[in-house]
Amino acid sequence: MQGVDTVFMQRALFHAARGAGRTSPNPLVGAVVVSPEGVVLGQGFHERAGEPHAEVRALEAAGDRARGAALYCTLEPCCHQGRTGPCVARIVDAGIARVVVATKDPNPLVSGQGFRFLRERGVRVDVGLCAEEATVLNQPFFTLMREGRPFVVMKMATSLDGYIAEARGRRTSLTSVPANRHAHRFRAAVDAIGVGIETILVDDPELTARGVYRERPFTRVVFDRRLRVPATARVLSTCDAGPVIIVTTAIGAGRTEHVKALEDLGAEVAIARNGTFTAALERLGERRIGSLLLEGGATVLAAAWDEEVVDFVRLYVTPHVVGRDGVNFLPARAFCTAGWFDRRVEPLGPDILIEGYVHRPR
Incomplete structure (x- = not known):
């Protein structure tokens, strides 16, 4: 399963990079929704600060087919109310069964809380796939949040x-x-x-x-x-x-x-x-x-x-x-x-x- 997961996470990373130069101070994020049979149902990326997050765009593209599917995301889904609503609620409402995430969000408003929200509601969460690549992609965001x-x-x-x-x-x-x-x-x-x-x-x-x-x-x-x-x-x-x-x-x-x-x-x-x-x-x-x-x-x-x-x-x-x-x-x-x-x-x-x-x- 690791090899298949890597393929889809690489796709999510590719989409995340498409927002380069436009999302700051927000991070670059990409997301892909995949059926249990391995079919891509929806994908998206965060295009600009204040616009829908990558997870929301991918879920909207997948529609009702997202129920029981897996979501691959390059960064921990947000759980706080900013200019857009919390992504974790949308993930649960869509019926996603499994979330695969590259890295934890260093933002103290999110860090670890998004994972906790999903797990408490029965969503399987796997963290750490392609973590180094995802971190390099968001070096400015990680530096700003941590330092x-x-x-x-x-x-x-x-x-x-x-x-x-x-x-x-x-x-x-x-x-x-x-x-x-x-x-x-x-x-x-x-x-x-x-x-x-x-x-x-x-x-x-x-x-x-x-x-x-x-x-x-x-x-x-x-x-x-x-x-x-x-x-x-x-x-x-x-x-x-x-x-x-x-x-x-x-x-x-x-x-x-x-x-x-x-x-x-x-x-x-x-x-x-x-x-x-x-x-x-x-x-x-x-x-x-x-x-x-x-x-x-x-x-x-x-x-x-x-x-x-x-x-x-x-x-x-x-x-x-x-x-x-x-x-x-x-x-x-x-x-x-x-x-x-x-x-x-x-x-x-x-x-x-x-x-x-x-x-x-x-």
């Missing part, structure tokens, strides 16, 4: 000799057109893009995703301890395209006139209580931002790395040689790709993308 902060993706471009800029304070473009296109496609999939104040002062970016379709606006975040971001910064001219959050410290917030000027332009100024990068991330977590693409510069990248809050690294290695005057991020021995897991390498024109999950002894 109260976004899942952090560090994105960097380096020269062949390991530098991220030709000199401090000098605008440097290292990557090729194919790599730039790839980076912008990934921008469109995250909740927020973050940069440090030096990037704003040197590059003056808008922090948008060019040339790709995005269904919902994303948040732009500037990490600025002393609140030096100028009112003329280009990112502030695009507040109507999506929220702009400037995370500062008590020192920066003390510049009350500048705070008001930034807020009048449409930005939000948030204070990180103890001035650490971790505290800054917690402020984003309070706003239910599940994923953050951290793009630079060197100071903010180093702060995130040193505080061990980087979850995934996307490294573009270019054929350029900068020389010893270049700006490096961390010593090469600290930033060793051999310590990553699920590592992947992809050529992008003349550049090479190396990416993987960060795994360091703790």
Whole structure:
């Protein structure tokens, strides 16, 4: 039976992934209803926050045929009243006999309670099939629920000799057109893009995703301890395209006139209580931002790395040689790709993308 169950759970995972980039702050969820004879009766996925959950869509597709069938779901069905009703009640009412779930929901409003509700009403519940795949699929949601902060993706471009800029304070473009296109496609999939104040002062970016379709606006975040971001910064001219959050410290917030000027332009100024990068991330977590693409510069990248809050690294290695005057991020021995897991390498024109999950002894 395990092999058959795996086939249907893989199908549910496939459907879950179809909601990528649209469901946040909700998780990606897929569901499949299967008859006792192994016939797929209905399937569905969670398309957007506030819309029907995957289980409901699958049950609606199955209709009356769902009675006595099995439901395969990538995440524990919800049991609380949110913008949509509890899925567990719909499952019981539909007459589902067995529920196979990949992972328990880390949300404290749900965690384990959905299973308990179903079992108390005579539904057989099996948990843990394809759990690793389901967890990887929902890394941003799991990180937000468990740690109260976004899942952090560090994105960097380096020269062949390991530098991220030709000199401090000098605008440097290292990557090729194919790599730039790839980076912008990934921008469109995250909740927020973050940069440090030096990037704003040197590059003056808008922090948008060019040339790709995005269904919902994303948040732009500037990490600025002393609140030096100028009112003329280009990112502030695009507040109507999506929220702009400037995370500062008590020192920066003390510049009350500048705070008001930034807020009048449409930005939000948030204070990180103890001035650490971790505290800054917690402020984003309070706003239910599940994923953050951290793009630079060197100071903010180093702060995130040193505080061990980087979850995934996307490294573009270019054929350029900068020389010893270049700006490096961390010593090469600290930033060793051999310590990553699920590592992947992809050529992008003349550049090479190396990416993987960060795994360091703790």
